[in-house]
Amino acid sequence: xxxxxxxxxxxxxxxxxxxxxxxxxxxxxxxxxxxxxxxxxxxxxxxxxxxxxxxxxxxxxxxxxxxxxxxxxxxxxxxxxxxxxxxxxxxxxxxxxxxxxxxxxxxxxxxxxxxxxxxxxxxxxxxxxxxxxxxxxxxxxxxxxxxxxxxxxxxxxxxxxxxxxxxxxxxxxxxxxxxxxxxxxxxxxxxxxxxxxxxxxxxxxxxxxxxxxxxxxxxxxxxxxxxxxxxxxxxxxxxxxxxxxxxxxxxxxxxxxxxxxxxxxxxxxxxxxxxxxxxxxxxxxxxxxxxxxxxxxxxxxxxxxxxxxxxxxxxxxxxxxxxxxxxxxxxxxxxxxxxxxxxxxxxxxxxxxxxxxxxxxxxxxxxxxxxxxxxxxxxxxxxxxxxxxxxxxxxxxxxxxxxxxxxxxxxxxxxxxxxxxxxxxxxxxxxxxxxxxxxxxxxxxxxxxxxxxxxxxxxxxxxxxxxxxxxxxxxxxxxxxxxxxxxxxxxxxxxxxxxxxxxxxxxxxxxxxxxxxxxxxxxxxxxxxxxxxxxxxxxxxxxxxxxxxxxxxxxxxxxxxxxxxxxxxxxxxxxxxxxxxxxxxxxxxxxxxxxxxxxxxxxxxxxxxx
Numbered sequence: 001x002x003x004x005x006x007x008x009x010x011x012x013x014x015x016x017x018x019x020x021x022x023x024x025x026x027x028x029x030x031x032x033x034x035x036x037x038x039x040x041x042x043x044x045x046x047x048x049x050x051x052x053x054x055x056x057x058x059x060x061x062x063x064x065x066x067x068x069x070x071x072x073x074x075x076x077x078x079x080x081x082x083x084x085x086x087x088x089x090x091x092x093x094x095x096x097x098x099x100x101x102x103x104x105x106x107x108x109x110x111x112x113x114x115x116x117x118x119x120x121x122x123x124x125x126x127x128x129x130x131x132x133x134x135x136x137x138x139x140x141x142x143x144x145x146x147x148x149x150x151x152x153x154x155x156x157x158x159x160x161x162x163x164x165x166x167x168x169x170x171x172x173x174x175x176x177x178x179x180x181x182x183x184x185x186x187x188x189x190x191x192x193x194x195x196x197x198x199x200x201x202x203x204x205x206x207x208x209x210x211x212x213x214x215x216x217x218x219x220x221x222x223x224x225x226x227x228x229x230x231x232x233x234x235x236x237x238x239x240x241x242x243x244x245x246x247x248x249x250x251x252x253x254x255x256x257x258x259x260x261x262x263x264x265x266x267x268x269x270x271x272x273x274x275x276x277x278x279x280x281x282x283x284x285x286x287x288x289x290x291x292x293x294x295x296x297x298x299x300x301x302x303x304x305x306x307x308x309x310x311x312x313x314x315x316x317x318x319x320x321x322x323x324x325x326x327x328x329x330x331x332x333x334x335x336x337x338x339x340x341x342x343x344x345x346x347x348x349x350x351x352x353x354x355x356x357x358x359x360x361x362x363x364x365x366x367x368x369x370x371x372x373x374x375x376x377x378x379x380x381x382x383x384x385x386x387x388x389x390x391x392x393x394x395x396x397x398x399x400x401x402x403x404x405x406x407x408x409x410x411x412x413x414x415x416x417x418x419x420x421x422x423x424x425x426x427x428x429x430x431x432x433x434x435x436x437x438x439x440x441x442x443x444x445x446x447x448x449x450x451x452x453x454x455x456x457x458x459x460x461x462x463x464x465x466x467x468x469x470x471x472x473x474x475x476x477x478x479x480x481x482x483x484x485x486x487x488x489x490x491x492x493x494x495x496x497x498x499x500x501x502x503x504x505x506x507x508x509x510x511x512x513x514x515x516x517x518x519x520x521x522x523x524x525x526x527x528x529x530x531x532x533x534x535x536x537x538x539x540x541x542x543x544x545x546x547x548x549x550x551x552x553x554x555x556x557x558x559x560x561x562x563x564x565x566x567x568x569x570x571x572x573x574x575x576x577x578x579x580x581x582x583x584x585x586x587x588x589x590x591x592x593x594x595x596x597x598x599x600x601x602x603x604x605x606x607x608x609x610x
Contacts, residue, residue, distance in 0.1 A: 219284075340377055
């Protein structure tokens with residue numbers, strides 16, 4: 001064994017160790033790989049940084065940007081809103097329905113973005129219809145992975161395998177070339193998880209505060225005199241369209257209606273006390289049918305007039321954007337004992353209290369909050385205030401003693417309808433151009449970004465903060481590692497060892513072992529890293545046995561995605577691992593059985609190409 005090959009194995013071993021132990025973030029690991037390859041002379045400096053310009057890296061980045069636009073403009077939520085209606089079905093039917101929808105969308109949109117939206121929807125539905133979200137989250141995550149495996153643009157893994165194999169002389173994979181195999185895997189996954197969901201855990205019993213949703217903010221809406229909702233029933237408004245909202249009471253002419261029914265007609269001046277999330281609050285801030293509070297409107301007008309005076313004196317000066325800050329009240333704060341009514345008049349150093357989140361306490365039940373006047377609620381240690389302030393007021397807010405600034409919320413307002421249509425049309429155009437072969441996925445995705453920029457459907461400033469740069473750095477760092485393996489002949493050496501071990505074995509056994517080894521490696525380190533390491537090895541093994549390369553390439557592609565038996569192999573599994581009430585054994589047993597089934601079926605299906 002050459003000394004250079006030993007160095008490559010050392011770099012590979014340290015890389016796998018760092019991935020397993022998570023001593024460093026994956027982007028830092030990737031950058032250290034680049035540095036080590038240059039210092040050890042395993043690649044030229046130009047080769048070491050070539051991952052940043054690799055078509056696969058730029059394609060993944062482009063698709064991330066399109067996914068961000070789809071999420072910000074409400075297209076993903078738009079596509080998934082209809083699934084709320086399936087909550088009336090029995091669980092045995094809900095699981096396959098959710099899985100099919102998740103897989104269908106994930107075939108063309110970032111699987112991670114889709115699963116995040118589904119997590120929100122499932123959490124809302126489980127609270128309203130009293131079923132366990134843990135019964136659905138794992139099936140949805142698995143379905144997203146399986147759906148993404150059906151098309152070339154479905155996952156970054158597919159793009160990487162295609163890019164690496166092309167560089168090594170293989171033919172380019174078609175957009176739908178392996179969709180038939182992917183659909184078989186998806187069908188198996190749906191049937192298996194529909195049955196296995198019976199053994200998934202139930203949600204833990206929540207405490208009184210959690211059960212009543214005390215973790216949400218409380219705010220008051222007032223029906224305006226010009227509202228189109230006047231005369232309509234609560235059931236006909238967006239208040240009832242949001243199952244996650246909890247309507248505490250309705251105040252009309254100083255008369256209080258606790259827990260108002262959905263058949264009550266709204267009148268001008270009605271005050272509706274609501275418990276909901278920050279995102280729920282954002283929907284009402286933009287609605288013309290409601291105002292949050294008269295004091296806020298007056299304060300906003302005063303700020304607006306002041307800004308207009310400043311902007312007239314200096315036309316080039318931009319207005320300061322509004323920020324939304326979550327403020328934690330600490331013991332000893334001067335705000336303790338103050339009511340919301342008084343805080344709204346003092347405006348807290350230029351900030352306006354939009355809502356309050358009471359400290360989780362056995363006494364802060366929903367019924368108790370209904371009985372109290374929301375404006376008379378007194379601030380206590382541990383409570384949180386959601387404040388609206390201008391960017392320039394942040395320094396003043398920091399001067400308040402014994403408070404802690406926790407989170408800054410980006411209130412997402414609904415995008416105009418025309419932006420939804422443009423974004424959806426852009427996605428369809430990207431898919432159409434790429435699948436027809438008129439343009440490559442890279443060219444079509446870049447074209448889509450150009451359309452979104454020209455139509456102001458995306459903002460580059462937001463993208464800089466929203467793109468998952470860890471994935472980009474991971475790809476940029478792992479791709480030169482694959483180059484180093486090729487430069488030093490490491491991939492050939494590994495394939496020779498496989499050839500010696502598998503000598504005399506049937507081709508289907510060789511293919512199955514490549515599938516198995518790739519799947520095991522993907523369950524411990526990143527699926528993208530696995531694809532980069534295993535693609536050249538699998539191709540060398542196939543060439544050594546004088547077999548067609550395509551089944552080996554597809555084996556790596558599918559197996560790298562099918563990391564169901566651990567919560568760390570795929571990002572969506574990590575998401576649901578923290579959100580659902582899962583143990584490692586749930587992935588190991590249920591995901592492990594599914595992996596074994598797919599290993600056997602995948603080997604048999606791909607062997608037809610040998």
